[in-house]
Amino acid sequence: MKNNLKNTIKIFHGPQHPGITGNMSVELDLLGETIKRAQTHVGYLHRGFEKLVERRTVVQAFTIVCRICVPEPDPNEENFARAVENLAGLEISEKAKYIRTMVLEMQRLATMFLWMGGQAGSIGLGLIPQWSVCDRDYMLDLFEELTGGRVYHMYAFPGGVRRDLPEGFLDKLSDLLDYYEKRIIVYNNTFFDNVIFKKRAIGVGVVNRDEVLKNGYVGQTMRACGIQKDVRKDMPYLMYDKLDFDIPIQQDGDVYARAIVRRDEMLQSIRILRQIIKQMPKEGDILQKIPKHRKFKLPADDTYVQTESARGAMSYYMAGDGSEKIRRMQVRGPSLVHAYTLLEKLLVDSELADVAMTMNSLGICPPEIER
Amino acid sequence: MDLASKLEKLSLQLVQKQDYLYSVTVGFERLESLLLSFLNEFGYITLDSINCRDDLEDGFFTITYCLQTKDRDHVVMVQTKIQRENASLPTMHTIWPQAEIMEREMHEMFGVDFPGHPTLIDFALEYWDNMPPLRRDFDTLEYVNSMNPFREQRGDALDAKEEMKKKREAKKAAKLKAQQEAEAKAALEAKNNPSDEVKNEE
Amino acid sequence: MAIDVKGVLSPLSAIGTLFEHPRTLTYPEVKKDIPIGYRGFHINNLETCVGCASCEEICMNDAIDMIHPDKEYNVKNTSGCIPRIDYGRCCWCSLCTDVCPPGSLKLDNICTHADCDPDNFLYMPKNHKNIGEEAS
Ligand code: SF4
Ligand code: SF4
Numbered sequence: 001m002k003n004n005l006k007n008t009i010k011i012f013h014g015p016q017h018p019g020i021t022g023n024m025s026v027e028l029d030l031l032g033e034t035i036k037r038a039q040t041h042v043g044y045l046h047r048g049f050e051k052l053v054e055r056r057t058v059v060q061a062f063t064i065v066c067r068i069c070v071p072e073p074d075p076n077e078e079n080f081a082r083a084v085e086n087l088a089g090l091e092i093s094e095k096a097k098y099i100r101t102m103v104l105e106m107q108r109l110a111t112m113f114l115w116m117g118g119q120a121g122s123i124g125l126g127l128i129p130q131w132s133v134c135d136r137d138y139m140l141d142l143f144e145e146l147t148g149g150r151v152y153h154m155y156a157f158p159g160g161v162r163r164d165l166p167e168g169f170l171d172k173l174s175d176l177l178d179y180y181e182k183r184i185i186v187y188n189n190t191f192f193d194n195v196i197f198k199k200r201a202i203g204v205g206v207v208n209r210d211e212v213l214k215n216g217y218v219g220q221t222m223r224a225c226g227i228q229k230d231v232r233k234d235m236p237y238l239m240y241d242k243l244d245f246d247i248p249i250q251q252d253g254d255v256y257a258r259a260i261v262r263r264d265e266m267l268q269s270i271r272i273l274r275q276i277i278k279q280m281p282k283e284g285d286i287l288q289k290i291p292k293h294r295k296f297k298l299p300a301d302d303t304y305v306q307t308e309s310a311r312g313a314m315s316y317y318m319a320g321d322g323s324e325k326i327r328r329m330q331v332r333g334p335s336l337v338h339a340y341t342l343l344e345k346l347l348v349d350s351e352l353a354d355v356a357m358t359m360n361s362l363g364i365c366p367p368e369i370e371r
Numbered sequence: 372m373d374l375a376s377k378l379e380k381l382s383l384q385l386v387q388k389q390d391y392l393y394s395v396t397v398g399f400e401r402l403e404s405l406l407l408s409f410l411n412e413f414g415y416i417t418l419d420s421i422n423c424r425d426d427l428e429d430g431f432f433t434i435t436y437c438l439q440t441k442d443r444d445h446v447v448m449v450q451t452k453i454q455r456e457n458a459s460l461p462t463m464h465t466i467w468p469q470a471e472i473m474e475r476e477m478h479e480m481f482g483v484d485f486p487g488h489p490t491l492i493d494f495a496l497e498y499w500d501n502m503p504p505l506r507r508d509f510d511t512l513e514y515v516n517s518m519n520p521f522r523e524q525r526g527d528a529l530d531a532k533e534e535m536k537k538k539r540e541a542k543k544a545a546k547l548k549a550q551q552e553a554e555a556k557a558a559l560e561a562k563n564n565p566s567d568e569v570k571n572e573e
Numbered sequence: 574m575a576i577d578v579k580g581v582l583s584p585l586s587a588i589g590t591l592f593e594h595p596r597t598l599t600y601p602e603v604k605k606d607i608p609i610g611y612r613g614f615h616i617n618n619l620e621t622c623v624g625c626a627s628c629e630e631i632c633m634n635d636a637i638d639m640i641h642p643d644k645e646y647n648v649k650n651t652s653g654c655i656p657r658i659d660y661g662r663c664c665w666c667s668l669c670t671d672v673c674p675p676g677s678l679k680l681d682n683i684c685t686h687a688d689c690d691p692d693n694f695l696y697m698p699k700n701h702k703n704i705g706e707e708a709s
Contacts, residue, residue: 043495060633063666148612195580332420370495528638531626534652
């Protein structure tokens with residue numbers, strides 16, 4: 001190992017690099033174009049959320065959890081809300097459950113469009129990012145109407161959701177889904193079937209199937225290796241056990257397989273949303289007031305909740321101590337293991353030009369590694 | 372559940388916390404062997420996360436290992452308590468590679484030592500020389516105030532409670548004054564035409 | 574190696590989009606509608622604000638200061654103070670508007686403010702007369 005590093009040069013891929021998925025860097029030892037050693041560094045985005053919630057009451061802490069992950073804040077809100085509900089024994093109404101499921105699926109679609117832009121941009125297909133970010137914006141417009149914010153929604157409150165559906169919202173959503181279905185055909189032609197993408201992606205970044213389960217890889221990384229697991233099916237939360245959907249899988253475990261899994265998941269999300277639009281209850285409470293709103297005391301207990309985000313299972317550990325403050329909240333997103341255990345291994349003996357593509361397809365998001 | 376009877380043989384108790392969540396508490400000495408039997412005998416092959424909770428008042432850390440089977444349909448939390456002073460845990464990175472990074476983070480954030488861990492280097496905080504920040508006796512507010520000044524322009528902020536009290540007192544004083552004035556006025560009027568008084572008496 | 578004919582030709586369908594109507598707006602002339610309920614800048618109905626400082630208490634960013642207004646708007650105001658918000662710290666979470674007992678503090682859908690002087694980010698919520706009545 002030491003000898004291999006003899007004639008190498010060292011470059012830092014990030015934190016200021018268009019191909020990186022955020023504020024992190026990968027330290028690469030290169031022999032020619034080939035990577036001999038890769039090491040991940042984070043620390044450019046540490047905001048100390050886990051410490052901050054210790055100083056706040058439950059209601060106050062709720063507004064910052066969504067900031068843990070920029071591209072998809074809603075799984076964080078859902079996890080936080082569900083952890084508090086578990087600890088306090090709150091039961092939320094059916095309508096609130098449906099709305100929260102809907103928001104999660106809308107968020108999944110929006111995140112997938114953003115991912116598509118990154119994935120295509122990282123191999124030099126400059127057109128796709130322009131389109132997909134535009135398409136994501138239509139979803140953000142709907143979020144704006146529903147929650148009042150485009151990116152950080154602060155919507156799923158412990159006990160339900162904060163606002164009711166605006167008038168005509170479901171029709172707008174249904175129209176948008178029609179549009180998305182048409183767009184996915186366009187993306188199929190221009191991106192997923194594109195010979196450039198195929199040549200670059202097939203056989204690159206192959207994840208070893210045997211270590212997937214043991215090392216705790218989640219999301220598309222796992223499903224592209226032919227393992228059909230999804231938190232929505234295995235430990236159903238909210239309304240997912242009443243909805244009908246499939247878990248798409250692929251067998252090859254490379255970048256291309258992960259892209260195809262993501263595309264199929266987008267179609268599944270559209271399918272789920274259509275069912276939700278049909279089944280959404282007309283009447284019903286949306287928010288069950290948590291007792292003593294401002295002075296709400298969290299019981300002395302702990303819990304662990306998991307939500308399927310667009311990049312894999314995202315888990316929260318939460319413990320209360322009988323006071324108004326949260327004693328400990330730990331965030332375990334999919335990126336931590338992907339960025340260290342997996343990425344450092346995958347990059348060895350691959351090419352420099354493939355780094356950005358591999359990172360993107362693993363769904364690595366630095367804000368959630370260091371919180 | 373099958374696992375419960377297996378754990379009973381080891382004289383441990385499995386507690387169901389939520390629908391898909393179980394927990395088992397074990398003494399520190401038996402932690403490593405229990406984790407190994409979870410992996411090898413009970414089929415819990417995934418280590419999902421390791422987390423640490425600072426129970427400052429009682430003087431220990433509560434460590435939680437979250438494990439999943441290959442079906443990933445429930446989570447078991449293996450919990451143990453270790454002393455806060457000179458906290459140290461056995462490293463699991465040889466068994467679960469992902470434990471390496473989780474332990475590195477815990478070392479930085481809580482100051483837990485892992486003898487035999489190969490890369491206990493900085494994780495997110497480079498050149499940090501204060502107390503490990505996620506220990507609960509580390510005061511974030513004090514640290515921030517010592518590092519950054521507060522904006523001076525906001526010095527005119529008032530304490531609303533004080534203002535309320537002031538206003539209430541002012542109101543009371545005004546009321547009292549008005550009352551006194553009214554009384555004085557009445558007395559004066561009474562003096563000026565005593566005939567009124569006579570009328571009233573009648 | 575066989576040439577992937579479909580993979581070569583199908584991306585060329587992108588040329589068709591040249592003839593589509595553009596999705597962008599010509600910004601200064603055409604502006605996007607901001608929906609009702611957007612969480613923008615604060616407005617406060619000073620006639621109904623009772624100066625209870627609930628908003629100051631719940632704001633976890635310490636963005637709200639209670640200060641004296643230029644004149645008395647509401648005789649029932651218990652402390653004689655109204656909130657002022659530091660937009661250097663606010664995150665537009667709208668917790669303060671949720672807890673406001675008379676519902677006088679609200680978020681408007683106006684959301685543009687640019688200034689090079691940080692002191693001007695101390696924002697007095699605009700006095701809006703009828704919002705308190707609308708809410709009730
Ligand atoms: S704005 Fe509302 S919460 Fe704030 S002081 Fe006035 S009445 Fe109280
Ligand atoms: S919106 Fe949130 S951050 Fe802003 S002043 Fe209100 S409570 Fe504070």
